[in-house]
Amino acid sequence: MPPWLVTDDGSCGSFRDSRALSQDEIDTISSWIDDGAIEGEPRDDLQIPVVDALKGGETYTTPTFFPEPEGGLFAEFDEYRCFLIDPDLERDVYLTAYDVMPGNPALVHHVLAMPVDPNLDVGGGQTNLDVIEALDAESPDRDGWPCFGVAGDGVEVDGIPITWAPGQGVVSFPEGTGFRVKQDDLLVVQIHYNMASPEVLGQSDSSSVRMRFADSVEREGFFELPDGFLDTLFSGDPASLPAGQSSVKFTWDMQLDGYLEWLNIDSLDVYGVFPHMHEFGRKIQMTVDHGDGQGPQCAADVQRWDFDWQLYYFYEEPLTLGPGSSIEVTCDFNTEGMDEPLWPGWGTYNEMCLMGLFLVP
Incomplete structure (x- = not known):
């Protein structure tokens, strides 16, 4: 089955149309492995399912x-x-x-x-x-x-x-x-x-x-594609990731008050996220701090990044962000195959730390 990259066990957001395996399904596979992975009866009547196409439009x-x-x-x-x-x-x-x-x-x-x-x-x-x-x-x-x-x-x-x-x-x-x-x-x-x-x-x-x-x-929404790592390209002092590391992290944050003031509203709903890195990415996580003293809460977490399986993930219920709220994103990269520092950029052999957002006032 196609991978479902975000953690979807309720510990870090809950997403609609999930392809994640249930615990019962995981237990069934684990039991089969523990029993020696015995081969079942072969079947020749299975067909590759047709990929859904957008109807209308x-x-x-x-x-x-x-x-x-x-x-x-x-x-x-x-x-x-x-x-x-x-x-x-x-x-x-x-x-x-x-x-x-x-x-x-x-x-x-x-x-x-x-x-x-x-x-x-x-x-x-x-x-x-x-x-x-x-x-x-x-x-x-x-x-x-x-x-x-x-x-x-x-x-x-x-x-x-x-x-x-x-x-x-x-x-x-x-x-x-x-x-x-x-x-x-x-x-x-x-x-x-x-x-x-x-x-x-x-x-x-x-x-x-x-x-x-x-x-x-x-409700009319809009899309943002913030990337604090990529943004350093335009700062005059671009960030880079050291070569030869099995794990090197970059973290950026974004305050939401500017959006609330710009739109003249009291709160903003996050309906979906689009995590994006390139070939050196390992993990990416987004946390949300509501500014209420409760501290950051996990909102989206990819523990095993796969460039070939990227999706927009929409929440079962949107995250409501009010005054003082902020988003923090941490990306984890593997640069072991690099001889030179890894720079931010859109190229396949550069890297990004992007968290797309579908925001609805």
Whole structure:
């Protein structure tokens, strides 16, 4: 069965649609092993189950593209390319579910899709669309534009509601919630291509994003992708992880008061989390401190990280955070195979310590 990375025994959050084994199931397997793992009767009537696809919605596809490594410390084997798609919406809608279908899984490291207001004034007398067109014109012989980061230098996005990484299937937001997409918004799809394997050089990709919309929802949410390790890249003094260590940790925290003041609300609900690291990750944990003197409480814990099985995990009941609340994230890495320090970055051979959040006022 596909792995379910978060601890889900009630000690650190409780998540819906869990694939975690119950204690009875674990005991059954343990007893079978203790009894000598006796082989049962062979069967030839079993079939591989069909992976669920998103029903309903609209599909948007990127052009056929041949990525090329950008090189450098943070993209030695990687290319980050953005593509502009017009969803041609007739009215404001709410995104309630999505599914990303990578055309060439051997190339695609991750996919982000984000609405962009083309008419938004981003300064200097330019709109988002002006900036995108200028970026696109820099490489007229290739589709899209380089976008190391999010949507490209100078492009301001309305949020990042669609995040895909290996292992993820259909993502359905909790019932009654959604992310607003305005009628005139354009869709920017960022694809991170990784070419560390020589056999994928020269191959192409055309990936698709399927989005299901609703005319209204009970509660409008938004997505954040905070990463305190990655943020040090922009501090002038980037953090790094020493090489040759079986376990090296990085911890960052985030105060919630700024969100409460920005939204002019008394509390904010965390409906889901998206833990993300790269190939050197071992463990990742998030704790929540409500500022009430009770101390930090475990909210999400991955004890055995697997880059190939990444999911958005939605809580059975949201975590309500009020004034004075904070989130702390600790990532644990194994750098034994490295000869040089491990730097933060989006490249496969850099690292991240990201905890995506679905927040609902």
